[in-house]
Amino acid sequence: MAFKVGFIGFGGMISGYHLGTICRDDVPFEAVAAFDIDPNRRAAAVEKGLIAYDTLEDFLSAGGYDLVVVGTANNYHCEMACRAMEAGFNVMVEKPAARNTVELEKMIETSEKTGKLFTVHQNRRWDPDFLKIRQAIEDGVIGKPYMIESRIHSPNGNGDMYGWRAMNDHGGGMLLDWGVHMLDQVLYMIDEPIKTVSANVFSLWSEEVDDYAKVIITFRSGLAAQVEVVTYSPIAEARWNVYGDRGAMTMQEMGAPAIHVRRIKEDRFAKHQADAFEDYKVVMREHRRHFIDEFEEFDTDKTPGGGWHSLYQNLGGVLAGTEELIVKPAQVLRCMKVIEAAFKSSREGVTVQF
């Protein structure tokens, strides 16, 4: 059985990615209708075989949706999602879920009040690079991690802020655009209490919104994570660097086939521990050799399969009552709180205590 989907907003992401994914044989959804304020986008929806509505009221009262997907500019997510849930429909909104925690809490409250499902299209939880890094951490490849660095450094302006993305009141800016993906990945991976958030968020090219952000999160356990998103940098740093008490690993690019790992072998580590009290200088020399000699590639064949369509497959399972929702509202709210703390930290020059 295919669950019926209605779209609010039929722009680039919905008409390209979402519609294409819903048409896959292994995704249990079918697209039936769309509402967009732009007549050209409504015509595009009709061309794809959907019923297009001129007004939100007509779209909602026509009904028959198992899921409404909201893919408008960010400032309309809250209103559209709440109206759709109040009309009796389950809702998934595009990321960022909202512009701030006030809007997001309203959406979560509406979901609780109406009993309708509310989730967010955090599709990058299924990025292969993220899944490989997460698996390697879980497998203890570098021991206990103490610093996780996640970066997007674009040498060619990828991620330029344009159109509504360059407008503050539309929820534009890099931290809400790419930053929300990267922070969601890190926070999904590290389900630990957060201690502090500090950040530097500014604009290099954009007049109204940020196009550079560096956010550092410390956790109560002592682990730290850094997320950096750079719209323009002629030198690109690695997508991931992770440091642990038994080694370190790096993944150069998002599409890199493998993770490069350097670690201390267990027997050497034990010897190092035993020698540590005997001769400090010998131990330090040995210690350095441990790192220099040993290179390994993480066996990425073990990594669970990626693919953004897995999110829709999970939603299908949730609607069928056979699976637990993966992108949970509480996780999205935790991430939005970190984003708000990052803006505050940068604006006021403070470290925000969580």
Ligand SMILES: NC(=O)c1ccc[n+]([C@@H]2O[C@H](COP(=O)([O-])OP(=O)(O)OC[C@H]3O[C@@H](n4cnc5c(N)ncnc54)[C@H](O)[C@@H]3O)[C@@H](O)[C@H]2O)c1
């Ligand atoms: N998850 C991802 O990887 C990913 C990638 C790109 C975009 N997005 C998100 O998808 C959303 C849309 O981005 P996009 O690139 O498709 O933008 P877009 O500008 O191409 O599309 C937005 C569409 O919404 C319509 N719209 C605007 N206001 C509306 C309203 N009040 N009522 C009905 N329709 C309205 C516009 O006419 C347009 O067709 C954003 O939230 C964005 O952050 C997510």
